[in-house]
Amino acid sequence: MQVTTVVACLDLEGVLVPEIWINIAENSGIDELRATTRDIPDYDVLMKQRLTILQRHDLRMPQIETIVTAMRPLAGAVEFLQWLRRRHQVVILSDTYYEFATPLMRQLEWPTLFCNQLDVDEQGRIIGYRLRQHDPKRRAVEALRALNFRVIAVGDSYNDLSMLAEADVGILFCPPQNIGIEYRQFQMARTYQELRDAFLQVAAPAAESTQQAQGRGRGTSAPTA
Secondary structure, eight states, rough: OOOOOOEEESSSSTTTTTOOHHHHHHHHTTTTGGGTTTOOOOHHHHHHHHHHHHHTOOOOOHHHHHHHHOOOOOTHHHHHHHHHHSSSSSEEEEEHHHHHHHHHHTTTTTEEEEEEEEETTTTTTEEEEEEESHHHHHHHHHHHTTTTTTEEEEEEEEHHHHHHHHEEEEEESOOHHHHHHHTTTEEESSSSHHHHHHHOOOOOHHHHHEEEHHHHHTTOOOOOO
């Protein structure tokens, strides 16, 4: 008997919360920090650029923590996540850093988060970053599928595409127009209601499988001696 359990793998920024680096740019007045993977798909290139900019402007971790703490989830994100967690296992797969994400995770009621870590010196300068592994979102989905989970992945940008392709179902949520046009093989949702509807539709086969298995279990009696 095989029962398939759905795991929802969600990107963080652009799906549940605003882009952290854009908020840092807006609140620090450093416009160069507005670049994200929507602009520079190569994450290592993007992060090296960010670290150089932070050093040039002497922007340190305490100031960044103040900015991130003032951020709020996207309108409707908390309610959507509550709805989703009542129905499925949920894992947040993000390229952000635990040092940035903690205040946001508190507001999202502490979902499981897989992300990266920063190297910060004693003066609060961000001097480096440590990625969990290469292409971590795709590798996480690959591992979950190897454990016989059915994975539905949701992302919005270039750094989510390999995760979406690896999942049983990939959904783009509010992507930039060019990504939405170029990657039509993925389902698309523009609102949290559309995202709920997509989950209800694509998770149905797993739910039916579970119900059938439970029905078979109830109908089987132990042999009598």
